[in-house]
Amino acid sequence: MTILITGGAxxxxxxxxLAFLDRGEIPIVLDDLSTGNRAAIPSDVPFFAGDVGDTELVLRLVQNHRIDAILHFAAKIVVPESVADPLNYYLNNTVKTHALLQAAVRGKVKHFVFSSTAAVYGNTGSKSVSETADPAPLSPYGRSKLMSEYMLVDAGEAYDLRYVILRYFNVAGADPAGRLGQSTPGATHLIKVALETALRRRxxxxxxxxxxxxxxxxxxRDYVHVSDLARAHxxxxxxxxxxxxxxxxxxGxxxxYSVREVVDTVRNITGVDFEIRQAPRREGDPASIVANSDQLMKLGWKxxxxxxxxxxxxxxxxxxKLIAAESRTAIR
Structure with a gap:
């Protein structure tokens, strides 16, 4: 049987x-490339350009490739953008997840792993938060993900679809072997922004x-390495x-780690003392959020x-590596 990964670019x-390939499984990828990068997908991985909200397309993939598991990553993820344009977030993160679930149920998919977020918790104070905490999202992004969680829970009970919802904390890093990293133009991840500033791209x-x-x-924030997160899936x-x-x-x-601690660590690693400017708070940002991930570790995550x-x-x-590649392209 086959795994479908949405947002796999x-x-x-x-x-x-990459984590599946490393253990000998070849998934198939569905991505509309609105923020993903086609070059991120290895050549031996079947790729389909399309929208996860296209139920008939997804159903054809499920049936033609005998898909029995869907890992759903495709989403919009920028909190301030969700505050400015909430309806777009509810469309992309909630309505399209509904369409994907329809295809999964019609295609009798057995397993579903959903990419959710710690943003569903809101402000949690200084203590680590467990899955039993009541959700209280502060942004349309967090609410759009929580609504998708509710749909998945209800679908699981009604249609015999078993699922795992993974609530990520702040994702960072890159593949240790250098095969992949954060390549989205204009990305807002703190570590990427700090590194781009240290490298004089900002x-x-x-x-x-x-x-x-x-x-x-x-x-x-609680920062989790993207390769560890991949293995959690x-x-x-x-x-x-x-x-x-x-x-x-x-x-997680x-x-x-505080924003200032992250910035100081970037300065230490790069040896560059770049400029920092103070700005007002952003709407939707909780003060502190740290994970209690004991339950995931009991599942076998190491x-x-x-x-x-x-x-x-x-x-x-x-x-x-990105800068070096751009330099080679410019020379040509």
Whole structure:
């Protein structure tokens, strides 16, 4: 049987494709390439350009390729953008997930792993948050993901579709072997922005808010290496394949770092003292959010790259590789 990965040309989906390949499984990828990169998909992986909201297209893929598992990554993910354009987020993240679920149910797909977010929790205070916490999202992005979670839970109960919902914390790093990294133009991930500034691709970077109730006044986040996150999806699917029950699980390391701590680590690794400008808070940003991922670890997930400096080092290697590739292209 076959795995369908939606959004497999993107940052997290692309690393999950690599994780499956590394253990000898070849998935198929569906991506509309609105933010994904076709070059991120290895040549031996079947690729289909299309919209996850196209139920008939997805159903054809399910039937033609005997798909029994869907890993759903395709989504919009920028919190400030969701505040400015909420209806677009509900369309892409919620309505299209509804269409994808319709295709999964009609095609009798057995297993579904959903890419969700810690943004469903909202402000959690300084303590780590477990899956039993009541959701209280602060942004349309978080609400659009939570609504999709509810749909998946209800579909699971009604149609015998077993699922794992993975609530990611802040994803960082790049493939340690240098095969893939964050390539989306204009990406808003803190570590990527800081590295682009250190590498003189940006003239400065902004820190949004300095008066949060945190040790240094800036937001605190739990950063998880993208390759560890990819392996969490393998653990989730293995759980379902082995007859495991549907679950909702956090994926983070249980250690928070402030924006200033991340910036200082980027400066140490790159040796560049780049310009920081203070900016107002962004709507929708919680002060602090840190994971309790005990339940995912009980499922068999074993983090291997739980080190902020290592995440930044891998991301720095990738950013340097992108610059070198651009230089070669310019010379030609």
């Amino acid at each position: 993107g940052f997290i989906g692309g690393h999950t494709v 003239t400065y970077m902004s820190i949004y808010g300095s008066d949060y109730p945190t040790p240094d006044g800036t937001c605190v 393998l653990a989730a699917l293995d759980h379902l394949r082995n007859g495991g029950e549907s679950r909702t699980l956090n994926c 390391y249980g250690r928070g 983090p291997e790259l739980n080190d902020l400096a290592k995440m930044i080092e891998h991301a720095h290697n990738w950013e340097s």
